[in-house]
Amino acid sequence: MNKTLISLALIALTSMPLSAQDAPATPEAPETGTPAPEGQGATPAGTAGVDSPIIHGLAGPYLAARMAAMQNDFRVAADYYLSAMAQDDTDAYLQDSALVALISAGEMDRAIALSTTMNEQGRATQLALLVQRAQLAHAERWDDLIAQIDKTAPASQDSPDGGGFLLDNMLKAWALLGAGKASDALAEFEKLSKIQGARPMVNYHLALAKAKVGDFEGAEALLQDEATGAHIMGVIARAEVLSQLERNKDAIAMLEAVPGFSDEPMLITMRDEMVKGETLPFDAVRSPADGIAQVFLTFGSVLASNDEPDPLALIHARLATYMAPDLGEARLLAAQLLQSYGQFDLAEAEFDSLRELGDMRPVAELTRIDSLARVERLVDAEKAALALTAEHPELASGWIALGDLLRQQEKFAQAVPAYDKAISLLKDAPGDARWFPLYARGIALERSAQFDKAERDFRAALELHPNSAQVLNYLGYSYVDRNEKLDEALKLIQRAVELRPDDGYIVDSLAWAYFRLGRYEEAVAPMERAVSVMSSDPLVNDHMGDIYWMVGRHREAEIQWQRALSLKPETEEEAHRIRTKLEQGLDAVLAEEKANGGKLPQTHRPEPRPSDVGQEPAPQAD
Structure with a gap:
């Protein structure tokens, strides 16, 4: 699919402020040319936050709305834009900004009311018209929708304002089908498929429309083209079409060949039903309104596929969900986009809706869990992992994710x-x-004071993956820490360093192993390398100080300890130990710890996640 074409198809929408940073210094209202309220072109440096007492009149709410928009806080931005509109309800720039925020927040009732007001005022922007089209389709007012598109859509793709031509006419084709004009609808899709770069996308919708009117042979001819049907919605539609053609065997083979098939319960259920001889109903689209929902989803998916998703992707995902609330792919797209914007509460609402629909997607849930964990929302992540394992107890990756979360919380x-x-x-x-999972269980066992069992897991993991730097490092350091099998321990860590010479944590382990073995001179070079890689890590700097002290470089040791303190050690206990070393020297600290039966502080140990697996070198024979 031609992404450039899709972007051009929406160019009429890009003139509106999608976030504060997108607004021009003196923003113009879309279509009307109305300037933004005086003094609101840019947020002044040092503007107070949204709770500031300066929020009053027109300027205050506007500035607060822009600040919220910069933070992708759509609900707050919408409320402040609407507050600004209470001072001036005819400013098209404020109206469009509020409309963007309302749709992004999923507040479609308020968005529809605002778009209706804009239309009644004669100030309907391209986005307001798009919302009105969705509203007419939702109400199945097909003749009114066709009339509105004919009146307001660009006359051709080459018109000066022709950016919305493809989108509008795909909506029109489905509306024609809704109005009972099937031949006209199919002809419209056929015409649009001739637009350069649009053929795969249009043919997918043409296939859905053909299947909807009973032409399953025509639908299959289109969907078998990978460019048209090689996505999850296309796969589902094609399986249903093949089943309707009494070709269950072909449908089963097609499903089982899908990459990641075993992680898609929906596809497995379809396969199992056909194995039992059942014919799948065609319900990929149950109505023309569903077809329009999929138009919005198609455009949203393309706009979301860039490294930096276009903000319009969320708008189209929301419109798709409005049209078809049970369209899981649309809710999933909205949830993933919201997560990428840091709007986790809004994203969680979409994931909750998916669960209520019985449409929990394991692969998406695993991504969601990992994202929550990375922003340290561990309680939410654990709750999601528990829900996933309850819904899909047969999914090993769900149990691994749960184990990892419990381990991160030191459970x-x-x-x-x-x-x-x-x-x-x-x-x-x-x-x-x-x-x-053997390696991860080994960590949990070792931290639970069950080293014998942990050792068995580490060794089993190494038999399966002998070149895992993670496992080599963890097992090797565990031996050093326990003062066991020291020669083997050093070899394990040295091998880990060979595999990952630039991994500061593993190089730190090697240096610290030399330290624990009393080979202080040999510890200097790897520890200096670790510090060069992780200069802002307090523990590595602390270790460097200890090693310098043991080779007689006391002044340098004190500098490293002072740096370690300035970097704020994780615990007060670690900070106290460093301060004591600065006051009394390392020898005194070690003597006291030995007298009290204490152990030296541990070095870094990796806390892997499933996503780390792909970073390991492939297993190789020794």
């Missing part, structure tokens, strides 16, 4: 049964799938 004993379940589910899986 090591609780993590072990989660990994047990994953490992049991993977007993017949290839080694590439089994080494990671």
Whole structure:
């Protein structure tokens, strides 16, 4: 699909302020040319936050709205834009900005009311017209929708304002089908498919329309083209079409060949029904309104596929959900976009809706869980992982995700049964799938003071994946920490460094292993390398100070300890130990710890996630 074409198809919408940073210094209202309220062209440096007492009149709410928009806080931005409109309800720039925020926040009733007002005032922008089209389609007012498109759509793709030609006419084609004009609808799609770069996208909708009117042979001829149907919605539609053609065997083969088939319960359920001899109903689109929802979803998906998703992607996902509330792909797209914007509460509402629809997508849930964990929303992530394992107890990756979350929260004993379940589910899986949960369970066991069991897991993981720097480093350092098998321990860590020479944590482990073995001179070079890689890490700088002290470089040791303190160690205990070393020297600290039976502080140990697996070098034979 030609992404440039899709962007051009929406160019009429890009003149509106999608966020504060998109607004021009002296913004013009779309279409009307009305300037933004005086003094509102740019947010002054040092403007107070949205709770500031300066929020009054027109300027205050406007500035607060722009600040909220910069932070993608759509609900707050919408409320402040509407507050500004209370001072001036005819400013098209404010209206369009409020409309963007309302739709992005999923507040479609308020968005529809605002777009209606803009239309009644004769100030309907391209976005307001798009919302009005969705409203007419939602009410199945097909003749009114066709008339509105004919009146306001660009006359041709080459018109000066022809950016919306493709989108409008795809909506019109579905509206024609809704109005009972099937031949005209199919002809409209056929005409649009001739637009350069639009053929795969249009043919997908043409296939849906053909299937809707009973032409399953015509639909299959289109969907079998990978450019047209090689996406999840196309796969589902094609399976239903093949089943309607009494070709269940072909449909089953097609489904089982889909990459990641085993992680898509929806596809598995379809396959199982056909294996039992059942004919799948064609309900990929149940009505022309569903077809229009998929038009919005198609445009939204393309706009979201760039490295930096276009803000219009969320708008189209929201419009698709408004048209078809049970269209899981649209809710999933909205949820993932909201997550990428840091709007986790809004995203969670969409994920909750998916669960209520019985449409939990394991792959998407795993991404969601990982995203929540990365922003340290561990309680929410754990709740999501528990829900996933309850809904899909057969999914090993769900149990691994749960175990990882419990481990991140230092619930090591609780993590072990989660990994047990994953490992049991993977007993017949290839080694590439089994080494990671063994390694992760080994960490949980080691942290639960069950080292004998942990050691067995680490060694089993290494048998399956002998060149895992993570496992080599963890097992090697565990031996050093326990003062066991020191020669082997050093070899394990040295091998890990060979595999990941630029990994500061592993190089730190090597240096610290030399330190624990009393080989202080040999520890200097790797520790200096670790510091160069992780100069802002307090623990690495602390270690560097200890090693300098032991080789007689006391002044340099004190400098490293002072730097470690300035970088704020994780715990007060660590900070106190560093201050004591600065006051009394390392020798005194070690003597006191030895007298009290204490242990030296531990070095970094990796806390892997499933996503780390792909960063490992491929297993190789020794």
